[in-house]
Amino acid sequence: MTTQEYKPFGFHSVSLDEDKCQGCTVCIRHCPTEAIRVRGGKAKIISDRCIDCGNCIRVCPHHAKRAIIHKLEDFEGKFKWTVAIPAPSLYGQFPGIEDIDYVLTALKHIGFNDVFEVSRAAEIVSDYSRKIIAEGKVPKPVISTACPAVVRLINVRFPDLSSHLMPVRPPIEVAANIARRRAVRQTGLQEDEIGIFFISPCPAKMTACLAPIAGNYGKVDGILSMSDLYIRIATEIKKIDEPERLSHSGIIGIGWAASGGEATALLKDIYVATDGIDNCIQVLEEVENYRLSDVDFIELNACTGGCVGGVLTVENPFVAKARIHMLRKFLPVSMNKFKDDGDDLDIIYADNALTSPAKGLSSDRAEALRMVKQINELIEKFPGIDCGACGAPSCKTFAEDVVRGYGRESDCTFVLRKQIAGMFSQLELPPNILAGETGKKVGE
Template structure:
């Protein structure tokens, strides 16, 4: 029985049991056991670092298939801003939207529009009082990371919902209003550049997600390319504001807030460094931190097909073009509550050694002792990401000291020496035959 939903899964066929993923995982959530990687569910944040690093393509992201469209009377597709940056310089967002509709959706709602609405809400929120620095809620992998590793900073997360959720809600309400279709008959599908968004939908921060399904950008990419090649007609109206589109790349979110002390950090390991600094009481001079798990932002997502450095240029050029075009902004809901997260984000307990405090303290003592005795090479051959993690695993009962190849070798050396020593010992009846010929003299008299 699965306690948590995770988009990131292991493909057992392809996993060779190498140690690439265990060493890259930012929450030390992977172990290799019996020649296969295993994901510790409580710790996995679905960042997709393991998908990126796996040389055998044994890590995958579970997303929804297009078959799910049939479950709904009316379907709306939500393209993430990063989708626009995946194509050649001549492909315009209007054509991409047209191609998306041809794949089977009834309607579309651009997430860049929701991002603009969220930007307005953020600007308003930043005028009030709040713990400094505020941290963006937009990247679900960063939020999960904080739930697992930085629970003390959760109160810094801005209590405003993500562009994906706000877009989905606005899309639903618009369909209900315009077509009189019931809420449950509307299927809203997000085109995602990452697995973390899938998890954010299946296991939302609040009570419910307004998104019904999440489709991988890579999975739909081929079909879109084919349709864009065959008939460049079928262009649709683009409402995306330039700043909203910019959310798809690192720094874009801050750019849309403007005019304050803003810090943007991308790449999960860089995000960890910044969060550690905030945890130590630093960065009080910063108002807002945009933090994205993927290097380059959403365009660098594990499910975004294009090279992120190429898509960054495409996106920058597109933003310029949209700025010149100045599409009119739609009317957004003005009630601040509309954008608020409906529930507080709570810590996830994945690191504790024991639920009993006294026992946990004595276990920590053992971890320290074992850890000091391990070689400290962090080779990963034991299946744990580093020597200290192995010490923790031993104390938790998931591993043994002999999993360490160096410790095993030490033991074998001792054993080998003992065997040699033992082989020199001879029973009294045999001593006469020993090579120097004098072995039996004592017993002769």
């Protein structure tokens, strides 16, 4: 059985297989948003706190966490024309290729009618982002919206920073839009007869597609996992003597695959590019405390190394990054530009207002204050050692859970012990019984 608990925001790709879960609590300590609890011997994911970063999939020793993702077979016969839009991180997965066209040709061989690289859209996004930063209308530092796990992190933990988000759609959305328009022109088919499939490095993209909180991933029909398609693509690559000339991306677009690629493409001196969810949190805390106000742009990737480190990739992120670097070597700097006409603006601009800001304690201020007081009182009662025996990652989060109605005080073993001791003392038992002495001798 697969579960995500408390589902106000609908679908999440990252889910729990209850049959495999042993309730070991390893995952609760690695979740950056404190979204996991262990209750009744099984982990539960709190839906409105989960950002689909995939950390729990990486660390679960029993493989009980997994990503729900589309399968190509699910769409058989549904579309008359299909287009694969591969993330640039796909190119770093295969050894021994010296040209991106091998990967793109292999995608056509496994059944797609056409391909359109997300790296092309990334170059258009980079070009447009330079204009946005030059205009200076978005407060500094401007924060990238390319990683949906980071956008959700901002929604859950740093909602006050949403005004810093770059008002630009992420490359996957832009690519899907352009690919669909191009396919309509090429084939004469209706839009809904064309299937656009993103080849994804991570579950966060799947969630962004099915339950967006900013932007609109609606133009993507299916999200397919790199790891699911890996063997089929690798097998086809080996059969190719001369690949079709399909690639139309430069150094800038391909560079988005790894951490720092998006930021360097802006050609600005003062930027921060970091990867790994804990580092992202640290940087966002700095922004919140006004310590990075002189920085122009911040690129944040939830995964180590950037998208090459996504949980649905196959290759070691550092090896994949080195391959990407090699593949870029003989390419021009950029092959795609933002065209300043209505068409391009229509597909690239997004106001990026977060559509489902995470819930605070209560929308009623007086009620919220009362709950904060209750939480503080409970924290005083708990031992403050964050032992995890209650199934929450810390005493503070457990106190919040109790006040929100997600747990009982007595789930804390320290409180339970005190309650039992109190009950015994009310029974006025003789002191030797209270001390655990039965009066029996050893061996009796």
